[in-house]
Amino acid sequence: MRSESGRPGGLADPVPGGRPGDVELAEELSARLAGAGVKGIAFCYVDTAGITRVKGVATAALAAAAKWGVGMSPIFDIMLADGSIPPADRLGGPVGDLRLYPDLGQLTALAGQPGWAWAPLDRIEQGGSVHPGCSRTLLRHLQSRLQDEGLDFQAAIEIEFVLARGDTPADEFVPACGGPAYGMTRMIEMTAFTEDLLAALATQGTEVHQLHPEYAPGQFELSVGALDPVRAADRSVLVRQTVRAIAGRHALRVSFAPSVVAGEVGNGGHVHLSAWRDGVNLFAGGSGRYGLTGAGEGMAAGVLEALPALAVLATPSPSSFLRLGPTRWSGAYGCWGYENREAALRLVRGSIGQQADAANIEVKCADLAANPYLLLAGLLFAARDGLTRGLNLPAEVTVDPASLSHEELARDEIRRLPTTMTQALDEFARRPDLQACLGPTLTEAIIAVRRGEAARMADAEPAAVAAAYRWVY
Incomplete structure (x- = not known):
């Protein structure tokens, strides 16, 4: 999953009067x-x-x-x-x-x-x-420190979205197309929109890997090329704004919300992350399971261990917990597996001959209500923590974890990721090291906002929660 443009130079902090040049x-x-x-x-x-x-x-x-x-x-x-x-x-x-x-x-x-x-x-x-509350600056500083330690990260955030008709009342959702999941019929129905979207992204210099219909009614997925973490977060923001702008020009509404309709499959924002040292991918070419190097396994294990606490960053909305359910390919269980789309952490190797560049880990539990700068900062922190502590991955899960018995889940220490904001905040409180990485100002803001969102949705039914955030994201 190598970037198309290599390692960037560092960007100095802004200063009054402007930086040189x-x-x-x-x-x-x-x-x-x-x-x-x-x-x-x-x-x-x-x-x-x-x-x-x-x-x-x-x-x-x-x-x-x-x-x-x-x-x-x-x-x-x-x-x-x-x-x-x-x-x-x-x-x-x-x-x-x-x-x-x-x-x-x-x-x-x-x-x-x-x-x-x-x-x-x-x-x-x-x-x-x-x-101290600037999440982009936080990520930029963290990325720079890791580069100084000899680690380059590359990231890409998948963008799932649902298209709706724009001529309906604001509180209604009517899918813009009626074709089947993953079906060419849906792509044909949206030909004009997808053509204009691809043209706009190409003009803006965005490398698009895939654009295709997804599972839910009116849903599509857009996959883009990897960049360093700061620019990957920038790209996620810009691409979503472009999707929305092009949709508006076609009289369509677009939702990136985790749950558009309660009870249906929602929109994810899966994060792909790879780590490099001296131009070598640490998730490939090693002697560990599936070619993992020791450093790569340590970083993957650090991310996996931190996922419950990272829920306040990866699944930050009450709408997130409507999406994050078993048997929806949303990564509801805190486990890992090779190409296991039900695991929260999926190991991706790529095809034979491509693995040295393509191998990465995918965080499937994340959605697009997340601030991408905060989310990537949390993932970089967790990866470095796992590397520093020399963590090892637990037993791999090779089936849908929802199919395992309570006894099997307990034996392998597999837990559901937080299912409520209160649980997510409790897990966050158990990681003072993560809070220290974020700093007191951002930590306070995260806690205040998550508590505030939870309080205003405390008595709402799932349908009302989905409706409250449907057109916000």
Whole structure:
């Protein structure tokens, strides 16, 4: 699962006045974009609830933004999916301001939104220090530390989504196509949409591996090429925005929510992760099971062990727990297996002749309500932890774990992953090392937002929970 563009250079933290060369580059980009008819730039970041927030600037203001940033309140770090704000000591209230700095290297003209461009953000305090609640900065710093230790990670996030008719009332869901699961009929029905989507992604430089109908009514899956973790998270955000923009141009609505209709298969956001040292894939070519190296097995075991605590990052919405059920290929059990799509951690080797590049681990329990920067940071932390401690994988599960008896599950220490937000928070509390990696500000924000979402859905029936988040994600 090697990236198509190799190891990136490090990106320094933003500073008031701009990093060396940033203002000049911004002036050049601004002129180029204006010449191409781009009028505005969407500066985007993802908050703790998994919502992409935006500040738009005129194209002519790009250089000023690169020099002095754009203001935004830190309150969004604890805003819930419905816009309500729970209490939090570090981030609550109307006081305070942050500066948003665009990553000019990722600035992209939007093929699905003519006249607009897009850039991901890092956030700093007005005094110039790093904002401790910035998940992109957290991931970038962690990635840089691992590179200094000789480890390069590559990641890709699968994107599942459901297309709905756009001419129905806002509180209704009517699939946009009626073809069978995985069927060519559905692809034919959506020919115009899929053609325009692939064209837009190609124009934006996104490597698409697969686009095909999925299981649920109106559902599709889009698989993209691997990048370093920061750019993989950026890509996940940008691709979803592109899907939504193209859908809107075809009078369609799109949902990335974990559960679109309660009781049906939901949308996943499976994460593929590989680790490299000196250009060698640590999940291939070793003497361990299925070619795992000792380092690769340690990292896989670290991720597996941490999955219950990582639920607050991977399955962060009440809607997530409607999706995360047995016999749905959602990875509901904390176990691993070679090409086992019911295991939360799936080992993928690739075809003979391809394994040295393709071998990776897939985290199947994750969904697209997750902030991808937080999720990838949690996975990198867990992988490094497993490597440092020299962990070994437990016994492999070669069947659907839901088919095992209680005695067999207990014997092999296989547990369901958290089925409620309360359970997820309890597991998170048992990993102070993970909390230390995230830092006190992000930890407080995560706990406040997860408790707030759980409280507002406490008495809701599954159908109401699905409806509450259906068009949010």
